Amino acid sequence: MSYKAEYIWIDGTEPTARLRSKTRILADGADLPDWGFDGSSTNQAPGDNSDCVLKPVFTCPDPIRGGDHKLVLCEVFLVDGTPHPTNTRAGLRPVAEKYAAQDSWYGIEQEYTFFKDGRPLGFPERGFPAPQGMYYCGVGDDEVHGRDIVERHLDACLDAGLKVSGINAEVMPGQWEFQIGPAGPVEVADHLWVARWLLYRVAEDFGVAATLDPKPVEGDWNGAGAHTNFSTKAMREGYDAIITACEALGTKVQEHVAGYGAGVERRLTGMHETAPWSEYSYGVSNRGASVRIPWQVEVEKKGYIEDRRPNANVDPYVVTRLITGTCCEALEKAGQV
16 A cells, blocks of 8 residues: 655745745655655755755645645755755744744634636626725625635645634735634744645646735735734733734834835835834724734734735744744743743
8 A cells, every 4th residue: 555645845945935936756654754856846955966955844634635645844955964945944943943932822824816828806807897895705796706715725624633713815806815823933834834734736727826915906905914013922921021022013114015025115105004014003903003902912912913014925933934024022031922
């Protein structure tokens, strides 16, 4: 007997990395070995020195193939055993370990847009649909497009054992969201990357493409983000730590924005429920702020914050590294751990 292992990795495409995968057949019960690939075909190596190494780091059941087949998320290494420069998970690991005692939790809201025949799903062949307003969390064929794909994707994530916590239709036709978390900084990013792979793979069967473009349609249409909810043990127990985290994020605005996804300035315009990319603000129940403190958090004086700046195309290893490093360092200095 044998099983299929789908090795998945993040490539070196710039400015936004892409997912790649290939299948290996392994004997029933066999461990997952390291594997290799041609880095010259993935923007990760020159042709005269093209070998790169795949090291499995997260495994789950393959809900597409079923049975004993597996999805295998990998880190990319050089042949000398060092992490590849594109391996952003390797950059997150030491930061997560350094501040592990603060018990960071994340929830990432992944927005995305379906495209078919060169236009968003639900857009007419010519012109535009009715303006935004009725599509968010809508129901009915005139408001919602792609629900069959979304439901199939949700089932696939659940069957894979991913920490998916919900789905909803978004503000623009053909635009949806799924949420991953709560989970730690490495785990939430691993699960999000696999959930993205499953989204693309499921949409294939419907002849539809899914894009994480932060502004898929120019004009008076919402962009697509990956709002990132964050808390530590101290924040879940007291409000002072929440304010410390919000203030800390304001001290490294440019560093964070630079790591929050290519084209962030196209989305963070100060319109369509965003704050300007070049400014920083936080506020209670304010979706026009860079960072939102949910209203119930202020009432209960404990909970989490939502960084609304990350793009849909953000690398979750980067966003969790930045937020963990910035906030946990500040909380440690303040003695709020």
